[in-house]
Amino acid sequence: MTAPTARPANRPTGRGRSRWRDYPLLGWFLVAVVVAIAHRWLPDANWLMLHLVLLGALTHSILVWSFHFAQTLLRSPASPAQAKALDRRLMLVTAGAVAVLAGVPLSLWPLVLAGGTAVAVAVGWHGLELWRMLRRALPARFRVSVRYYLWAACALVVGAGFGITLAWEWPDPWHGRLLVAHALANLLGWVGLTVTGTLLTLWPTMLRTRLDPAAERWTRQALPVFGGAIAVAVGGALAGLGWLAAAGVVGYLAGLALWGRGLWRPLRQSPPREFGPASVTVALCWLVAGLGWAGWLLATAADWAVVREGFIWPAAVLGAGFGVQVLTGALSYLLPSVLGGGPSVVRAGQQWFNKAGSFRLIAINGGLLLWLLPTPSWVKVTGSLLALVAAASFLPLMVLGLKASIAARRELLARRESDGALPAPAPAPEPDQRPTIFTAGQLIAGLTALATAVVVGVGVDPAAAGAVPAASTAQVAATGRVVRVEVAMHGMRYSPSSVQVNAGDRLVVALTNHDTTTHDLVIGSARSARIGPGATTELDAGVIAASTQGYCSVAGHRQMGMVFDVLVDGAAAGPVTTAPANGHDHSMQPATDATATDVVDPVLPPLGDERVHTLTLTVQEVPLEVAPGVWQRRWTYNGGPVGPTLHGRVGDVFVITLVNDGSMGHSIDFHAGALAPDKPMRTIEPGERLTYRFTATRAGIWMYHCSTMPMTAHIAAGMTGAVVIEPDGLSAVDRSYVLVQSEVYLQTAATDAASATEVDADAAAAAGQPSYVVFNGVAGGYDQEKLTAKVGERVRFWVLDAGPNRPSSFHIVGAQFDTVFLEGAYSLTHGRDAFGNTGGGSQALGLHPAQGGFVETVFPEPGRYPMVTHAMADAERGAHGYVQVSD
Numbered sequence: 001m002t003a004p005t006a007r008p009a010n011r012p013t014g015r016g017r018s019r020w021r022d023y024p025l026l027g028w029f030l031v032a033v034v035v036a037i038a039h040r041w042l043p044d045a046n047w048l049m050l051h052l053v054l055l056g057a058l059t060h061s062i063l064v065w066s067f068h069f070a071q072t073l074l075r076s077p078a079s080p081a082q083a084k085a086l087d088r089r090l091m092l093v094t095a096g097a098v099a100v101l102a103g104v105p106l107s108l109w110p111l112v113l114a115g116g117t118a119v120a121v122a123v124g125w126h127g128l129e130l131w132r133m134l135r136r137a138l139p140a141r142f143r144v145s146v147r148y149y150l151w152a153a154c155a156l157v158v159g160a161g162f163g164i165t166l167a168w169e170w171p172d173p174w175h176g177r178l179l180v181a182h183a184l185a186n187l188l189g190w191v192g193l194t195v196t197g198t199l200l201t202l203w204p205t206m207l208r209t210r211l212d213p214a215a216e217r218w219t220r221q222a223l224p225v226f227g228g229a230i231a232v233a234v235g236g237a238l239a240g241l242g243w244l245a246a247a248g249v250v251g252y253l254a255g256l257a258l259w260g261r262g263l264w265r266p267l268r269q270s271p272p273r274e275f276g277p278a279s280v281t282v283a284l285c286w287l288v289a290g291l292g293w294a295g296w297l298l299a300t301a302a303d304w305a306v307v308r309e310g311f312i313w314p315a316a317v318l319g320a321g322f323g324v325q326v327l328t329g330a331l332s333y334l335l336p337s338v339l340g341g342g343p344s345v346v347r348a349g350q351q352w353f354n355k356a357g358s359f360r361l362i363a364i365n366g367g368l369l370l371w372l373l374p375t376p377s378w379v380k381v382t383g384s385l386l387a388l389v390a391a392a393s394f395l396p397l398m399v400l401g402l403k404a405s406i407a408a409r410r411e412l413l414a415r416r417e418s419d420g421a422l423p424a425p426a427p428a429p430e431p432d433q434r435p436t437i438f439t440a441g442q443l444i445a446g447l448t449a450l451a452t453a454v455v456v457g458v459g460v461d462p463a464a465a466g467a468v469p470a471a472s473t474a475q476v477a478a479t480g481r482v483v484r485v486e487v488a489m490h491g492m493r494y495s496p497s498s499v500q501v502n503a504g505d506r507l508v509v510a511l512t513n514h515d516t517t518t519h520d521l522v523i524g525s526a527r528s529a530r531i532g533p534g535a536t537t538e539l540d541a542g543v544i545a546a547s548t549q550g551y552c553s554v555a556g557h558r559q560m561g562m563v564f565d566v567l568v569d570g571a572a573a574g575p576v577t578t579a580p581a582n583g584h585d586h587s588m589q590p591a592t593d594a595t596a597t598d599v600v601d602p603v604l605p606p607l608g609d610e611r612v613h614t615l616t617l618t619v620q621e622v623p624l625e626v627a628p629g630v631w632q633r634r635w636t637y638n639g640g641p642v643g644p645t646l647h648g649r650v651g652d653v654f655v656i657t658l659v660n661d662g663s664m665g666h667s668i669d670f671h672a673g674a675l676a677p678d679k680p681m682r683t684i685e686p687g688e689r690l691t692y693r694f695t696a697t698r699a700g701i702w703m704y705h706c707s708t709m710p711m712t713a714h715i716a717a718g719m720t721g722a723v724v725i726e727p728d729g730l731s732a733v734d735r736s737y738v739l740v741q742s743e744v745y746l747q748t749a750a751t752d753a754a755s756a757t758e759v760d761a762d763a764a765a766a767a768g769q770p771s772y773v774v775f776n777g778v779a780g781g782y783d784q785e786k787l788t789a790k791v792g793e794r795v796r797f798w799v800l801d802a803g804p805n806r807p808s809s810f811h812i813v814g815a816q817f818d819t820v821f822l823e824g825a826y827s828l829t830h831g832r833d834a835f836g837n838t839g840g841g842s843q844a845l846g847l848h849p850a851q852g853g854f855v856e857t858v859f860p861e862p863g864r865y866p867m868v869t870h871a872m873a874d875a876e877r878g879a880h881g882y883v884q885v886s887d
Helices: 019-037 045-074 080-103 109-136 144-166 174-207 215-239 242-269 275-300 304-310 312-338 343-353 357-372 377-392 394-419 440-460 711-716 761-765 872-876
Strands: 482-490 493-495 498-501 506-513 536-543 548-551 563-568 612-627 630-637 646-649 653-660 689-695 700-705 720-726 735-744 772-775 785-790 794-803 808-812 819-822 825-829 845-847 852-858 863-869 880-886
Touching (some): 019 080, 019 377, 045 144, 080 109, 109 144, 144 174, 174 275, 174 304, 242 275, 275 304, 275 312, 275 343, 312 343, 312 357, 312 377, 312 394, 343 394, 357 377, 377 440, 612 646, 700 711, 700 794, 720 735, 720 794, 735 785, 735 808, 794 845, 863 872
Parallel strands (some): 646 720, 735 794
Antiparallel strands (some): 506 536, 612 630, 653 689, 700 720, 808 863, 819 825, 819 852
């Protein structure tokens, strides 16, 4: 599509082709699809996808088509100057949207301010132009639609202000309040009012039937209801009154009911037979569902932090279910129509827009339902992928449809030139004779695609779907009686926490997770699926022979109280036995000739010129060697024995994306940054991601770790690492090494990856005797892969005690330290102490858990220098290695 060389004076701007009408819209759609595909590797991907649709594609289309409809309804075609002004507004809103979409993920508030202001100015200018058109126009029917557009423009200007303020990263409760106010002003006002105002006339036109005579009156009556409801909802959010905001949402639904009466008669007379009106119909259903969900959340949430966390779900419904489908439905009708050329040209384009119409509707909406419902995680993946592919197919169909219309129009013009007159167009078919997209073949194909998505999702991870056999614990005659109990999981507890059965009864437990992290239930040999927040599952525990105690198998959760007593004939449930806390058991030590395969390179990564450091940390639960020949299933950042070491200067900015590819909730806490922990340190569930941004304001070696409870288990399982922030003026050395000391608590001493078990959370929580104490995740790893140095070189050792429980006393046998930096301060600098005295030295760097520092030494002669923690019992448990010094 190319822009025309000249635009005829005083004609509706929607007619023909337009570079600024068509190309940015196509661009927004393409970028949204790319982000949806690559969302796991992008920061703030959910926010980006939502705003690419609402701020990008939908806002652009509203500016174009509300201006087009205003011209048509007011019978006031745009002059060339007005058309150029529209192009300028589209340029301004596009530039502003790009700035916002770049500024928010990068936390560049000035860029967000500039972009948000540009969007607000463009829409405010748009509203002013509509107001001028309305004042100049003669009285006309349906001018109420233009009033809807004016109110919508005002709502966007207000909502943009909230969005700019929100980007300042306010703490809760203000973050939650501003988020809701911003969302409601834009969704209910800017989008909702524009859609309802437009559908007054567009709806019967799309259905190719007559307007309900009362529709205009109902639309006029609904406008003050909508306006008042938006004001109440936004005001309630800003005032921190969730019930008042919910009342505003309910009022908006009442306005929809009043306005929607005008849709029913055209729908009954001519049900949708094409993709456009069918898509709009489904979109309106999602609008009602999303608003109901939002209202329920606002009315029932305990605080605004809960609202902030939960609002993504109704926002996703309103963005993907309503926003995307109302836009693609309307465009499927409008784009072929505005090219002009008569019915044959329009039909040529709409044939493409209607291709596989009912299949696409089933795939989009069925896939969205699979994602929203408490289905297993892989079913969510396959369902959302199906919906994405079906929705993205609109783009090639749009291009092909427009090309078909353009080709048909050219052919018609060529015939006019050759014949001297245009033949009479074929009459449009009657409504009941028009071809329909709802064919049996397409319906069956759509339902088959949905079923396939479910089957594939369950097949990838049958355990997550609960497709595990129920193992009977019984050696008793079955009574034939089934005891079914509904159990809620909340606050690391089961409620109720027990059930009474008779010997021989069969027990079925229906589980609902009301907590903020993943849980399951194990009773005897029967194990439920692990389910995330809001999900449900069922455990068939089989026939119960004796009292027993069930528990959550997510490491550490049972230790925090997640137990469920099954009582038979009133007898008390005995505790479930687990492996005891392992002491210093030499049977777990490796054979002397064994070697480890995952020894970490301890060299400190070099410091580059960049001042903004970006890194993705992916949570992976993998088997690793914790000592030569001894394996444990470790919880890791990026799959290594210890997390990657970050290296920077004071003032550097770190932008870290955490991706949870594990089987339970995980999080991250960077001690190197000072900020409110509520948002960046929150636990995220499997498949989720977050962006953690901090500025390093103080020097030292800082710990980072998983802060999900129980923290002892998560740290001991390997979820820790170091951030080295160099103090100003740090002198150069010949070599720098980083050593992170931590503890390993084994359930069993597995000799291969296949038999590796997870952390012994009991022992870690009780601060018991660890199985190993390690440097960089592997006991004795640097006996095998020795650190190296040369005589006369100055060597710096950065040391961090990650714990979770035991202190460290770092010592190198045969060496003395002349420089000691501990927790942000020097006690010795090249033999000089803080009082200026010279000749001093140090033999050990003493650290408590989460403390760190560095020491420096110059080795006097070649040899093999042991390095240990001088808490010798821990050195014997594996916290030892060698520095090989050569001439």
